[in-house]
Amino acid sequence: MFHRLERRLQRVVADHLRDCFGITDLPVALEEPRQKSFGELAIPVAFQLARRLRKPPRAIAEELAAQLPAVEGIASLEVAGGGYINARFDRGYYGWALLSGAEEVVEPVPGKVIVEHTNINPNKAAHIGHLRNAVLGDTFVRMLRAVGRQVEVQNYIDNTGVQVADVAVGFHFLEGKSADEVAQLATADRFDYYCWDLYARVSAYYQDHPEALAWRQQALHAIEAGEGELARIAQVVADNIMLAHLRTMRRLGITYDVLPRESEILKLQFWATAFELLKQRGAIYYETAGKNAGCWVMPARFFSKGSVPEDESKVIVRSDGTVTYVGKDIAYQLWKFGLLGKDFYYRPLLVEEDGHTVWVTTDEPQPYPAPQFGRATEVYNVIDSRQSYLQDVVAAGLRALGFTEQAEKSIHFAYEMVALSPRTCVELGIELNEEDRHRPYVEVSGRKGLGVKADDFIDKLIERALEEVSARHPDEPLEERRRVATIIAIGALRYFMLRFTRNVVIAFDLQEALSFEGETGPYVQYAAVRARNILRKYAEREGGLPDFRQVLGREAMARQLAFEPFWQLLLAASKAEVAIHRAVASGEPSHVAKYAFQLAQTFNTFYHDYPVIHEQDPERRTFLLWMTEYFRSQLHRVLDVLGIQVPEYM
RNA sequence: GGGCGCGUAGCUCAGCUGGAUAGAGCAUCGGCCUUCUAAGCCGAGGGUCGCAGGUUCGAAUCCUGCCGCGCCUGCCA
DSSP states (O other): OHHHHHHHHHHHHHHHIIIIIOOOSOOOOOBOOSSGGGOSEEEOHHHHHHHHHTSOHHHHHHHHHHHSOOOTTEEEEEEETTTEEEEEEOHHHHHHHHHTTOOOOOOOOSSEEEEEOOOOOTTSOOBHHHHHHHHHHHHHHHHHHHTTOEEEEEOOBOTTSHHHHHHHHIIIIISOOOHHHHHHHHTSTTHHHHHHHHHHHHHHHHHHOGGGHHHHHHHHHHHHHTOSHHHHHHHHHHHHHHHHHHHHHHHTTOOOSEEOBHHHHHHTTHHHHHHHHHHHTTSSEEOOSSTTTTSEEEOGGGTOSSOOOTTOOEEEEOTTSOBOHHHHHHHHHHHHTTOSSOOOEEEEEEEOTTSOEEEEEESSOOSSOOOOOOOOSEEEEEEEGGGHHHHHHHHHHHHHTTOHHHHHTEEEEEEOOEEEOHHHHHHTTOOOOHHHHTSSOBOOOTTTTOSOBHHHHHHHHHHHHHHHHHHHOTTSOHHHHHHHHHHHHHHHHHHHHHSSOTTSOEEEOHHHHHOOSSSSHHHHHHHHHHHHHHHHHHHHHHTSOOOHHHHOOHHHHHHHHTSHHHHHHHHHHTTHHHHHHHHHHHTOHHHHHHHHHHHHHHHHHHHHHOOSTTOOSHHHHHHHHHHHHHHHHHHHHHHHHTTOOOOSOO
């Protein structure tokens, strides 16, 4: 409703400027006044007009305020300060609109958005860095859907890359295991943990035995050819680790529509097609001299922003004829926009509890009726900011092929890494040198087997939450308590990953992340639980909730909302839509998290200041009860966008 | 060298397209549980918004130049 009134006022002002001044090129921006007593919306347009009209802003504001036509829902306009026009809402109108459910219906927006996220190498367990990617991506998807966008979620599986090859090397050469033995091992619990350690061992082995890197080449060629024991091992590893990742992400309420696999990009000749295009359009050329001799490269001028020497070109096809990640990604991006003229085949991989099917690509025709994947109008690639160089090259590839519009719409949804605080490193038994000890954070490498495994961290959170729940509700059955603790733990985790803006490095601190106080997910959940408790208790006592629309009319609303604190509380609670829209516009999920926290704070103030059930005045009691219900629904709404559930009790 | 990002309270961070007295959490100190669960609420202290210029009626926000830190700049991804 706030959103709607804002737009309505914006339009009236814009129309007025057009009709009376002939001004159409001035964007009318509305603000929220610094002081609440100034009203609900401020129009600073007089400042912008001052220079153009050569009049003091104050005079322009006076004039405008007097001339502007009446706007439904706006009670008054008044001039303040140096030239602000402050608008006050008609409180009865506003409250009644919220109560009678005149909320805006979410209008579907044309076009399909693809969000690609998670993309974990299927060779070892996920770590906390991956969680940031998945939570960010999943939340962004929820945000887009909340504003009416059609979204397809993709999780790219690099099942033919170096990382998978290295684990295959580990099983084959270091452990002497056959593909069957690995397959047997994969049925056991925590196969992903086993691979985590093995991968670290292989990396260490390469360090000490550089000649062993030949094994990697051998494995990569076997995988690309799809033949031999190493290829079979790699497939077993990739398939099973992929499933392990899906299980980990499911714990966080994260799922996908389709999993495009790199093996199909190769087998179905996606790359070959893209390669031809790139050659034809001169986006890449065969280098005959210098360090990149024998490679197909893209010249730096296509992707570089600064002045860069000509030999800084990016290798797309290696001298041994294999294609780099960037090359495959260009083919993949082309497919996402429906520009490749090819498609995958699909089969259902699994069905989630809610009936949602996760599809995976295959290289042969399938009998299953799959949805139409790809063909997006807009693409978001959730990939950490360290890869922005590669992402620039990919976008440059699209541009070089003449797809400038799609290159613009292929957005690198970048975020900074998750590092560990020195304190947490010590806690995890990671040795630090003197320099690292005094840094704000320490980057940890998955390659060395350092870092925090996602499932371990989730388990630890649940354990901590269970202690809290058990202390408060010792009489509840353990299974119940565990379920509640899990919801709280996931809420804490998701909130922690979302509370920072994308471009700050998270210095992950266990102690801080395990805390359930202050600006945390559980704080917001707690507010929602409190709201529901009031409603439940009232319903138990009175045999149900009143029919608010019957009991509270527009006049009653106006009467109650004349009381300033009530008005401010309702106003704050009604801004969820605005917050979500702004977060989508700025591409910043943390804005939703911030709003959720503020909303919870506001509700806690309400909770503390105005006992609902004990209120004596009947109209006021009903009003307070409705406010509680409104807060509850708004809290649920934003928590849903954040992917955070509300437990039965806390 | 070049590219990207960061620098705001003791610590961790918000601050939307420039706007009216710079915000929150944690930590510290002091209050509040016989009233809808204290994972809560109230209060206090704490800031030359890295530095210097510039644009503007107005700059934490935009521009330029410095300083400090991080990441990238691979025939790994």
